[in-house]
Amino acid sequence: MNTYEAIVVGSGISGGWAAKELCDKGIKTLLLERGRNVEHIKDYTTATLNPWDMKHRGRVDKLKRENPIVGRCYAVDEATEHFFVKDNEHPYVQEKPFDWIRGYQVGGKSLIWARQTQRWSPYDFEGPGRDGFAIDWPIRYKDLAPWYSYVEKFIGISGNRDGLETLPDCESMPAFEMNCVEKDMSRKISGANKNWNVVQGRCAHLTKPTVVHTQQGRNQCQARHLCYRGCPFGAYFSSNSSTIPWAMRTGNLTLQPNSIVHSVIYDDTKGKVTGVRVIDAETNKMTEYYAKIIFLNAACLNTNLIALNSTSKRFPNGLGNDNGLLGKYIAFHNYRGTITGTIEGYENSYYFGRRPTQPMMPNFRNVKKQETDFLRGYMTFFETARSRWQQGLGMEGIGADFKNAVTEPGGWHVFMMMQAEHIPEESSQVYLHKELKDAWGMPQLVVNVDYNENDLKIMKDFHEQGSAMLDAAGVKNIKTSDSKQAPGLDIHEMGGIRMGNDPKTSLLNKWNQFHHAQNVFVTDGACMVSTSTQNPSLTFMALTARAVDHAVSELKKGNL
Numbered sequence: 001m002n003t004y005e006a007i008v009v010g011s012g013i014s015g016g017w018a019a020k021e022l023c024d025k026g027i028k029t030l031l032l033e034r035g036r037n038v039e040h041i042k043d044y045t046t047a048t049l050n051p052w053d054m055k056h057r058g059r060v061d062k063l064k065r066e067n068p069i070v071g072r073c074y075a076v077d078e079a080t081e082h083f084f085v086k087d088n089e090h091p092y093v094q095e096k097p098f099d100w101i102r103g104y105q106v107g108g109k110s111l112i113w114a115r116q117t118q119r120w121s122p123y124d125f126e127g128p129g130r131d132g133f134a135i136d137w138p139i140r141y142k143d144l145a146p147w148y149s150y151v152e153k154f155i156g157i158s159g160n161r162d163g164l165e166t167l168p169d170c171e172s173m174p175a176f177e178m179n180c181v182e183k184d185m186s187r188k189i190s191g192a193n194k195n196w197n198v199v200q201g202r203c204a205h206l207t208k209p210t211v212v213h214t215q216q217g218r219n220q221c222q223a224r225h226l227c228y229r230g231c232p233f234g235a236y237f238s239s240n241s242s243t244i245p246w247a248m249r250t251g252n253l254t255l256q257p258n259s260i261v262h263s264v265i266y267d268d269t270k271g272k273v274t275g276v277r278v279i280d281a282e283t284n285k286m287t288e289y290y291a292k293i294i295f296l297n298a299a300c301l302n303t304n305l306i307a308l309n310s311t312s313k314r315f316p317n318g319l320g321n322d323n324g325l326l327g328k329y330i331a332f333h334n335y336r337g338t339i340t341g342t343i344e345g346y347e348n349s350y351y352f353g354r355r356p357t358q359p360m361m362p363n364f365r366n367v368k369k370q371e372t373d374f375l376r377g378y379m380t381f382f383e384t385a386r387s388r389w390q391q392g393l394g395m396e397g398i399g400a401d402f403k404n405a406v407t408e409p410g411g412w413h414v415f416m417m418m419q420a421e422h423i424p425e426e427s428s429q430v431y432l433h434k435e436l437k438d439a440w441g442m443p444q445l446v447v448n449v450d451y452n453e454n455d456l457k458i459m460k461d462f463h464e465q466g467s468a469m470l471d472a473a474g475v476k477n478i479k480t481s482d483s484k485q486a487p488g489l490d491i492h493e494m495g496g497i498r499m500g501n502d503p504k505t506s507l508l509n510k511w512n513q514f515h516h517a518q519n520v521f522v523t524d525g526a527c528m529v530s531t532s533t534q535n536p537s538l539t540f541m542a543l544t545a546r547a548v549d550h551a552v553s554e555l556k557k558g559n560l
Ligand SMILES: Cc1cc2nc3c(=O)[nH]c(=O)nc-3n(C[C@H](O)[C@H](O)[C@H](O)COP(=O)(O)OP(=O)(O)OC[C@H]3O[C@@H](n4cnc5c(N)ncnc54)[C@H](O)[C@@H]3O)c2cc1C
Pocket: 009, 010, 011, 012, 013, 014, 015, 016, 032, 033, 034, 035, 073, 075, 101, 103, 104, 105, 106, 107, 108, 109, 110, 112, 113, 114, 115, 116, 117, 259, 260, 261, 262, 297, 298, 299, 300, 302, 303, 306, 491, 492, 524, 525, 535, 536, 537, 538, 540
């Protein structure tokens, strides 16, 4: 009864994909999820609320006071807070400040992500080997390109075919339009320097659904931008709207919420992994489940935690950890630099709808060779909007005149931010606390991750280059700033169980299998060798689909 052909741990973006692919290939699959069930549409309880329908008009001051870490995430408000983990319920140890933002429920963070989906370029995979940091990736862009296409067609991506070698084109449906100021700015910035290429950000929203999306029961995006509450139209990609119901319809999926995977079982007599130990989140009872293949997709740091907690006679320091590198080389994206400004001359122009994306620029630093005094680079997002009624907050007045005054749109302002590659270091690591446990008896994770000098040099360069871009676009009152935010708030954790060709310097092979436990696969952020400058989840999905294809073919050959 507790035996399946495959077990997937975690039902978020990557685990949902693992489950879908396994089930599509006829594999009886158990999907274990530590959080509660969240059913598409039915459990989006705040999706259609107006601000005045909410007790605190959307504000979560108390939550922020009591849970300062999650309270710092921009997407948390009264309509979304039920999809975010509260600090005080799930403690961890910060050896250095680290804002760990989590979503523990069926669907994981796929419900609350910002859905930016740019492909990595060939240069991103070549970077570490070429510039001599981290280790060389065991795969190249060409290995992943067909899997990007495969995933993109299924999830649905809105965007243009921009023809840039630093941002390969994707399988796309119509892009959201830039507003009039963004269009002008893009033209001016792109015209000012051949390396500055502004394009519309690609995102996992259906602007023109195809047959496969209709089959999933998903519909066209209405540009409401209330996405973080769950979308009743299924217009953005989440595990809940897409991969999990799809897998369920095959008849091969068993979804089991409230199931906290404690560790992987390594059978010393058989010399292989046979299953997982699971704590029931409601009763604390431990049960074992067995399968021939296991996919760990609990999101980067939790997958590290499970692997570190999986000790046996063969692996006393954690699963596959012969080289002592498990939990090391944790990396993230550096979001510290921002730039603001104002722009004049468009006072008679406005825009409609709430577009769920913004213009972006792929990295242009150190792309083909090392050119600066820092390694790698950054991509850039910017957006422009008119300040609205908030402008009236400081205004004096009363009655109808005051009302009319505050409904007048204010001037145009510009916001620009960087998303920079962080160079993974051995000292950036997670490990298990020897004594502290959580409410379910799982060891607490100690996080020791920090910025380095390279991050500061990158931010300086972004401030200079970004200011020059805005200046070229006619922006005034340009101000740079450093948020000094802790790592983690970018919510792009990667590494700790990295891929590589050499078992001495990596944990996983080029198919995401543990070198020393080949029926266990890791395809979430933990497997990443480096971070690139692009949002990572599309790459996690492509790696997952590729790894499942390999796993099932090996299973059928009797190799696993
Ligand atoms: C506000 C926000 C904006 C973001 N924007 C973007 C973006 O624009 N683009 C992008 O690419 N990424 C974005 N991200 C990041 C993106 O959400 C993650 O990269 C992605 O969800 C990772 O997928 P995953 O499968 O590894 O983890 P998750 O989606 O987090 O899923 C992991 C699942 O594992 C479960 N789990 C954990 N531990 C256990 C255990 N012991 N046993 C069983 N289950 C367990 C969790 O409950 C969870 O459901 C954003 C994230 C947030 C919060």
